[in-house]
Amino acid sequence: MKVPWGLALRHIFEHWFRNLLTVLAVGVAVFLFCFLVSLIVTLDDQVEEASQDRVIVQSAVSLFVTLPLDYLAKIAAVPGVGDVTKWQWFGAYFQNQSEGFFAQFGVDPDPFFRMYERDIRIIEGPNGETAPAAREAVHLAMLEEKRGALIGQALAKKFGWKVGEAIPLTCTLFPRTDGGAWDFVVLGIYEKQRANVDDSTLFFRFDYLEDTLRNGGATGPLGSGTFFVQVAPDHETAEVIETIDALFTNGPQRTKTSTEAAFQASFVSMLGNLPLFLGTIGGAVVFAVFFSVVNTMMISGRQRIRESGILKALGFPNLTLGALIVYESVLLSSLGGLVGIGLAFGAARGVRQKMANFFPNFAVGPETMAIGFGIAAGIGVIAGVTPMVHLMRTKPTDAMRSEG
Amino acid sequence: MSEFIALRGVSKSYQRGGETLRVLDGLDLDIPRTDFVALMGPSGSGKTTILNVIGGLDRPDEGSVIVADTELSALAASRLPAWRARHVGFVFQSFNLVPVLTARENVTLPLLLTPLSKAERRKQAEFALEIVGLTDRMDHRPSQLSGGQEQRVAIARAIATDPDVIIADEPTGDLDRETANEIMELLGRLNRELEKTIVMVTHDHLAAESAKRSLHLDKGVLVESGRGPA
Numbered sequence: 235m236k237v238p239w240g241l242a243l244r245h246i247f248e249h250w251f252r253n254l255l256t257v258l259a260v261g262v263a264v265f266l267f268c269f270l271v272s273l274i275v276t277l278d279d280q281v282e283e284a285s286q287d288r289v290i291v292q293s294a295v296s297l298f299v300t301l302p303l304d305y306l307a308k309i310a311a312v313p314g315v316g317d318v319t320k321w322q323w324f325g326a327y328f329q330n331q332s333e334g335f336f337a338q339f340g341v342d343p344d345p346f347f348r349m350y351e352r353d354i355r356i357i358e359g360p361n362g363e364t365a366p367a368a369r370e371a372v373h374l375a376m377l378e379e380k381r382g383a384l385i386g387q388a389l390a391k392k393f394g395w396k397v398g399e400a401i402p403l404t405c406t407l408f409p410r411t412d413g414g415a416w417d418f419v420v421l422g423i424y425e426k427q428r429a430n431v432d433d434s435t436l437f438f439r440f441d442y443l444e445d446t447l448r449n450g451g452a453t454g455p456l457g458s459g460t461f462f463v464q465v466a467p468d469h470e471t472a473e474v475i476e477t478i479d480a481l482f483t484n485g486p487q488r489t490k491t492s493t494e495a496a497f498q499a500s501f502v503s504m505l506g507n508l509p510l511f512l513g514t515i516g517g518a519v520v521f522a523v524f525f526s527v528v529n530t531m532m533i534s535g536r537q538r539i540r541e542s543g544i545l546k547a548l549g550f551p552n553l554t555l556g557a558l559i560v561y562e563s564v565l566l567s568s569l570g571g572l573v574g575i576g577l578a579f580g581a582a583r584g585v586r587q588k589m590a591n592f593f594p595n596f597a598v599g600p601e602t603m604a605i606g607f608g609i610a611a612g613i614g615v616i617a618g619v620t621p622m623v624h625l626m627r628t629k630p631t632d633a634m635r636s637e638g
Numbered sequence: 639m640s641e642f643i644a645l646r647g648v649s650k651s652y653q654r655g656g657e658t659l660r661v662l663d664g665l666d667l668d669i670p671r672t673d674f675v676a677l678m679g680p681s682g683s684g685k686t687t688i689l690n691v692i693g694g695l696d697r698p699d700e701g702s703v704i705v706a707d708t709e710l711s712a713l714a715a716s717r718l719p720a721w722r723a724r725h726v727g728f729v730f731q732s733f734n735l736v737p738v739l740t741a742r743e744n745v746t747l748p749l750l751l752t753p754l755s756k757a758e759r760r761k762q763a764e765f766a767l768e769i770v771g772l773t774d775r776m777d778h779r780p781s782q783l784s785g786g787q788e789q790r791v792a793i794a795r796a797i798a799t800d801p802d803v804i805i806a807d808e809p810t811g812d813l814d815r816e817t818a819n820e821i822m823e824l825l826g827r828l829n830r831e832l833e834k835t836i837v838m839v840t841h842d843h844l845a846a847e848s849a850k851r852s853l854h855l856d857k858g859v860l861v862e863s864g865r866g867p868a
Contacts, residue, residue: 236750244738544734547695548748548795549723551716631695634734 242562260570263523268578270512279429291461294488300457314469319345320458326405340440372422383418386433408454535621543633556622563618571610642671648701663858676846679855723751727796731808766794786817806838822848
């Protein structure tokens with residue numbers, strides 16, 4: 235026996251507008267689900283991938299208060315500290331503030347390259363070197379060229395920057411006294427290796443900023459927003475954190491030191507219980523859409539009573555008729571699921587482009603897509619069951635009397 | 639002629655508004671193979687119930703129903719659809735075509751229940767449509783056909799699987815006189831030329847005259863009321 239699957243398709247096209255709305259409703263629900271779940275996963279990944287043996291020293295007052303530069307030597311002298319670098323937010327933009335804004339940090343090249351050996355892979359050096367030779371080449375070039383900059387590949391792609399290119403950046407946090415832009419030279423391009431690193435960031439020499447501030451070429455607070463510290467092997471991270479904070483208890487600036495993971499988590503917690511909030515929204519939308527699809531399939535089922543009577547009279551078994559209505563329902567929902575996944579994919583791309591500073595690794599993962607599609611298909615199955623049971627229970631003689 | 643359809647002591651009741659309505663009460667009926675019987679009688683007399691019982695769409699409360707050597711009352715409910723597909727073709731008053739399918743696709747529907755290949759199903763459906771004279775309307779949907787054409791498609795669907803018996807419930811009820819005559823002529827041809835056993839319910843005396851014999855049903859009792867063309 236063959237099942238007239240084509241009949242379900244005919245019905246879908248016959249009531250195309252109603253079914254289109256159903257597909258879109260499911261699509262929006264799956265989009266929201268995938269988008270919100272991906273947001274949660276991205277935030278979690280950033281925390282999970284963050285290093286446990288790298289700690290961040292910041293002002294106990296606020297992240298926006300800079301720490302004195304002489305703290306670096308004191309932190310370096312703490313037992314268990316392997317490496318330490320200044321890490322100063324620069325806050326500049328390229329060409330225009332809305333489109334050209336991205337993250338830049340002033341760092342000390344030597345410790346930076348050692349500390350981030352596993353986190354970033356330098357894929358292009360100043361003279362065309364590729365990995366792994368590019369790392370050493372960029373390191374040396376940065377030591378020679380004060381305006382040297384290392385940029386992430388996403389950033390290079392976004393602005394079309396090439397190695398050797400000069401980049402003028404306008405900075406409002408450290409404006410130049412001549413009113414001009416800060417000049418940087420791209421010496422290398424890196425590729426992130428872990429989710430805790432953003433590949434749309436520019437790293438430059440901190441002493442370029444420091445020297446310019448000291449000689450009056452620019453104005454702004456002289457200090458470092460944070461110090462990034464690598465805990466030496468065989469030393470307890472907790473002890474190092476405790477010792478650093480104890481060192482500055484009496485000022486001039488008290489510090490708050492935390493692991494990189496805890497530092498990332500604090501950003502997430504600033505947003506409140508985001509996972510619960512997002513999960514509630516996503517769940518509510520999916521639930522509402524579920525009823526919408528059930529309603530559509532009930533209407534569709536009612537319109538199909540007479541036809542089911544005809545098919546039963548012709549000899550089609552109940553199970554075939556049930557399968558047809560569930561097939562139609564699953565087809566619509568699954569189509570909606572694909573639309574939703576597609577929308578989420580597009581939105582993820584947009585988020586990566588427009589909000590790279592906040593969600594540099596935002597992506598809709600295959601697991602999220604599979605769950606989203608599963609939810610859509612599941613809605614289809616459940617929504618199809620109610621009319622299926624009704625159609626299967628109706629006697630052919632009663633069904634054919636229905637006005638449908 | 640052997641007894642092709644045999645009803646013995648068939649009773650059937652329905653619940654209507656809390657009351658039990660006994661439609662058939664110990665009814666006996668014999669229809670030989672290749673017979674063409676018209677069942678007549680007032681509304682609610684149980685004509686359609688007899689058709690439903692013979693066609694395996696409904697089951698009697700009591701009694702036995704034998705059609706094409708099968709004791710339907712003993713057949714499991716789950717096996718009735720397959721039996722119907724093999725042995726019965728239905729023609730209804732309101733045509734009961736699937737509106738989203740073309741004439742050809744409607745006729746092909748019951749053939750999906752057979753082991754025929756796609757090409758064979760298409761060929762068979764076209765042959766059935768040729769018999770009813772609708773080769774030029776194969777790709778039209780029911781909404782694009784006249785009432786008479788719709789009923790012809792329904793008849794083509796009924797004969798597509800070459801069933802033993804054709805059950806026709808008021809096949810001319812929704813048609814004008816001229817079209818009704820054409821349909822009755824077609825059913826007569828199916829009976830004479832293809833030797834199909836036809837059991838038809840009708841209120842139309844002229845339609846009943848096309849049958850070989852007419853049976854009048856009143857208060858659960860069947861009386862032969864006339865003989866048509868042999």
